[in-house]
Amino acid sequence: MSEKPDPPPSFRPKVPVDPAYDHWLTYGVEKRILVVTRTVTTVTRLLDILSLLEDDHRVQPVFTFDDRRPAVFSAGLTELLTSLGAAVVPWSQARTAEFDLAVAASENDDLAELRCPVLLVPHGIGHQKYYPRTKTISGLNPARLRGDRLHVGLSHGNQLGHVRGKSAVVIGDPCHDRMLASAHRVPHFRRVLGAADRTHVVLASTWGPQSLIGSNPSLPHRFLAELPLDEYRVSLVLHPGVWSAHSPLQVRAVLASARRGGLTLIPPQRGWQATILSADCLVSDCGSMPLYASAAGVPVVIGSPVADTVVAGSPLADLVARAPRLDESALPDQVAAAIASGPVAGPAAEAVEYPGKCAEILRALLYELLDLPEPSRPAAFPPVDDPVPEYEAPTALRVGVEAAGDDLLVRRFPASVPGAPLPGQHIVAHAELATLAELEGAAVVHRSAGADFAGWAAETARRRPNARLLAETAPGLCRVWTDGVITDLPAAVDPLVLASAAHWRTVRGLPLTDLRVR
Structure with a gap:
């Protein structure tokens, strides 16, 4: 083996390693990617991107997060990174070490401090929301899009006008395309969720007082009270921020009677995509879930107030305006009407460009930024993970x-x-x-x-x-x-x-x- 320079201090193992078996040299690592995480949600979006680098021994991902300015919803982040078995370095080292590329899914960290090119991608389906009490589009705050080595990945070309003067490229949406790549597994997902022979109604809530659950905490109980158990399966997907802000203990506590009543609770990042794909009908709010569901051909019912954070004229605003609204009439009739009407056509196509092509576009961009030859094998995302539902049969x-x-x-x-x-x-x-x-x-x-x-x-x-x-x-x-x-x-x-x-x-x-x- 030819001699190679010692790895930078930030990469050295904590215990001495026999020089004849240097872990960093064993796999011929040539390039190192810094994965800048902030919340559980950003980690899962970045893992979608890293899946394009699997089987390439030349690339080593290393994770970090800014422990000086943690996110409001940072709870659970370190536990998730630990469960992944990821290599993690503190932010202080990430700022000074030499990396070949950084990838991030939030502009709220000071990405300009990093000494390498940075690729910033959305952590939702495009950019459909304002920051609360502002008209600044979430994910595209111009005051935070700093640095001449920043590259902004967008889900659709209609967002280019929001990042004038920045290096921007339309990549599509990794999560959307992973769901497309998993459509053939829907019968399997439905069996895992106990919905194989039932109408599967999925309640999906983002965070905040205008969310589905924030505006009506007893909504799961209403669905369980009106939809017969032998005909329906009701699942609940909560934004990871809800779990982070309130704690898993409190989330499960406030849903105790609903869980005893047969509500299927989907833990954060343990199968929400598969659950959405397997839905016959999605009842949701003004988060990302309605657009992802519509893109997957799932009918949507809006069950919350129209949030004041929805960007005017956005695909989300269009979907919310056109989808049926949940009311006080009988739920079986509303669910049946939504299923018969089918998904709202149009808004999802305006949120995600190049559907099914994201892996090809994004992998080429990654290897260009890394200055490495792209592998010859076709670029493809793996199917989404199986759901891991929390379910108790009513006694x-x-x-x-x-x-x-x-x-x-x-x-x-x-x-x-x-x-x-x-x-x-x-x-x-x-x-x-x-x-x-x-x-x-x-x-x-x-x-x-x-x-x-x-x-x-x-x-x-x-x-x-x-x-x-x-x-x-x-x-x-x-x-x-x-x-x-x-x-x-x-x-x-x-x-x-x-x-x-x-x-x-x-x-x-x-x-x-x-x-x-x-």
């Missing part, structure tokens, strides 16, 4: 049963979320997993099939006198106990649906034969 259900011709129509909702009275309403609770309050008010108590059903049922009936029917279930079987009589009901549907139908007949003194439910 107590509020069930309505009514006659529909010769059939019984059964609709089920989580008992942890109050809702309008249902015909034939009763509570179905798991004997061991439901809360004590839910059990004491339950008309149907159930367990998984086990030994001595008769003994268990008799003891449960003694302890739960309000229970009119006791049941144990297994795939294809529902065994019920009523007034000491045990009946096996072959279950062609969910056994607990059959148990609720049996309860409806029991309270009316009707036989438990030829049960037909839907």
Whole structure:
């Protein structure tokens, strides 16, 4: 091996390394990229860019963040970098060390302090928002776009007028194109999210008082109270800033009853793109999510006030003006109408130019700035990651049963979320997993099939006198106990649906034969 100069001090390992096995020389590193992070959101956008450099041993990324002036939403940043196993240097070293290129997704750090070319990219879908209480476009503050080595990457050519006098290039949108590259995985994503055979309604909220959740914190509860569990799956995607500002503990706490009611919560940066792709309908606000969803062909409903931070005349302003608005009418009807109408055409195309070409454009730009020959293999983004949903199956259900011709129509909702009275309403609770309050008010108590059903049922009936029917279930079987009589009901549907139908007949003194439910 030919002799090479020692790496700069900022890159030297913290422990001595045998000169015959220098980690920085093993892989033939020629160029070093400084990845300037600020929040969890910026990290994920920058990881999209770094994916274009995978398999190239010539390039070494090193991460940094300005610990002198941390972002408001910086909580969780160091934990994410640690989980990535990334090489991280302090800002003081990043400012003085020699790098070949820096990439950043926020202009709020003093990028002019760096001693290398800088590529600045958006951390949302283009530049659709003003900074709060200003008319300065977020991401394009001219007072912060300083330095003669700064290059600004834009998602669409219609933004060039905002950066006159700066080196700017239209690159498209990496996140948008990664979602395009993942469309074939939607059936898989839906199975992971438990939405394979249900209408998937996704609630997506940015941060701030004018956001979807900021303006209506109880909205997830309303959707769970109105959309039957057997027909719908409701997921919630919150901007990482919400998790950062309030803490994961508080986010989960304020959603406790909704989570017990079957709300699927998507952790920050653990699959929001896949969740949006798998949606049948997105209910959102004036953040980036509606544009990403529209670009993916997902119908959008706006469920918040029109934020005063939306840039006038922007694609986001156009989408918000044209999309249906959530109102107080029945949610199933609104969701069905939005799905039937389809996505709003036009605004997404004005937000992202060159769809499907970003990897090709951006990789060529990166290698030009690095002064390296571009690899011969085609430039392509990897598919987005699988979602990692937080989901709890409800352990107590509020069930309505009514006659529909010769059939019984059964609709089920989580008992942890109050809702309008249902015909034939009763509570179905798991004997061991439901809360004590839910059990004491339950008309149907159930367990998984086990030994001595008769003994268990008799003891449960003694302890739960309000229970009119006791049941144990297994795939294809529902065994019920009523007034000491045990009946096996072959279950062609969910056994607990059959148990609720049996309860409806029991309270009316009707036989438990030829049960037909839907």
